[in-house]
Amino acid sequence: MTETAIAYARELDLYEPARKAIDTHWAQRRQLDNSHCEITAMQGRRETGGSWTRPDLIVIGSRKYEFLPQKIFELVSFEVKPASDVSIKGVMEALAHREAATRSYVLYHTDGEEFSTFPEYTRITDLAAKHGIGVYSARDIADFDQWAEVVPAQLANPDPEVVDTFLRRTLSDEGKTKLRKWF
16 A cells, blocks of 8 residues: 555545645636635534535635626535545535535545546546536645546536525634625
């Protein structure tokens, strides 16, 4: 077993390196003017609305386009899966998060392996593309340069009431304070 595999044997171990990569690189490449990324998976038994309603990580932010008069709000969800769980389940969980997200992704840590060599690769990519779920594979979760966008996420237009309820239930107090200041 490689050193990376030992370090990331559990899904929980992937959250912080993924958060750092998203916060420092991914959000910048998405050109989010303001952004806040946080781990939302570990909230105990807090009520979040049902099965698979709490993603592992979320990014909230805004983006200003040159020719549009308003800032565009984004709430992006990430489901994170270790190399030992590269399966269709990640896509299904991300699909459930899409109810409140403008974009939803599943991020598979492949522990140095090619994503296309995993048994469910075709099933994962086909189902994700069909439902607008983005798929990233990461040979090394901590190195954003080793992330590959396999399937782009399609923009969704969730109900504002669902988004507001999701943020109220899921976002930390720090995240809520930032969001209030931005808008």
